[in-house]
Amino acid sequence: MTTPEPLLALSGINTFYGQAQVHFDLSVTVGRGHIVCLLGGNASGKSTTMKIILGLVKPRSGDVTFDGASLLGLTTPQIVRRGIASVPEARRLFADMSVRENILMGAFVRNDRDAVAQDLDKMLTLFPKLGQRLSQRAGSLSGGEQQMVAMARALMSRPRMIVMDEPTMGLSPLYVDRVLELIRTINLDGVSVFMVEQNASLALEIAHEAYVLQTGRIVLSGPARALKDDPRVRDAYLGGSEAA
Template identity: 75%
Template sequence: MTDALLRLDRVNSFYGPVQVHFDLSLEVPRGQIVCLLGGNASGKSTTMKIILGLLKPRSGQVVFDGQPLTGLTTPQIVRRGIGSVPESRRLFGTMTVRENVLMGAYTRSDSKAVAEDYDGVLDLFPKLRERHAQQAGTLSGGEQQMVAMARALMGRPRLIVMDEPTMGLSPLHVDRVLEMIQTINRQGVSIFMVEQNASLALQIAHRGYVLQTGRIVLSGAAADLARDPQIRDAYLGGAQAA
């Protein structure tokens, strides 16, 4: 691939003595949606932690827009242009929707532009305009996911990493969240997502990778992966992995 916005190059990571990744290499091209598929304990969520600086790899590089991220703190990485939608949303339940969304701008000091961007994300998520003064913990799962996505956008990211964005949502909210991911992507934001539902992820992604016990075992165009017999048997059939 060419013109990669994010690149992981031969990353090896550990939790204590246990190795999680083995020479992990992948790329997210500018303007694309890339999904990372894999079963439980394959290393998917740990990949997100490495990108965000929450876990330091033992070796290898994480490169964003041509510059290495390895060694930077999470706030520094966010300032470089990477937003996060973590697994289970991770909202502040007793804070309002507005307060949670504005937390995404904590690295910014341009208050006027922040206010303009806040109005912009409410246009993108009109339900949140109705709920702006409501405590985030009282929202439905789908509405909470919208808050998490709006919060990520408040940092003006060029890339958003999403960990299981449809987990625990009703079918109606799953469709809505996937639609919003595509809308955000069309606005010029690249997306790297771990998703438990391989079938849905491959429908909206441009490219995909399959991670198995810390190693990439398959990669390619999402449409090709959806037709691959190994993917169909492991992830798209009766034994679909979570």
């Protein structure tokens, strides 16, 4: 597999929360049109990596470039306008707004109302279940349905890349499969995906490439297929029975 020209590149990132160092010289690239996943256990620095891409946390050193231009120094809204959408951890819907309003909030950065309306229809074909739920409070949906809304919301900005923080967390097995399938569909439409996951076996199913993060350092990286068979990944993340 050839690595395409990178769309997103984090290079030499060092991050601190107060005295504690979270990232040690972290470098990650996401190729154009690829699905890249960042694997790691609790407190490995996964979610902070997402926050750095979105400008919610500033690294002490290093650079983040998107399509060749640095994102450092930009505010989160500015970064979103560059074409990065997010599906945050635990979905973070606007609980008291309706499902329709939530999905439309995803198009906040756009001003083409007619095209937005068309995209809303498109989302309803992609996520047919949401059609009956449009006027319901987002907070009243089940976890899986909320994940669908969060993904639709992210797609509404017509992003070039979506970053997802543990998209399968807390979902029933049925929805886990559905979410992975959707991520693949989204990716086939040309959207690059960077996802952070704890569930390595699932993530490696759909990813092109993967990185393994351990207490702030990248310890392994490469094509997902290769990592999947790597005994070190198996031992650390997949557990004996699943890998067998």
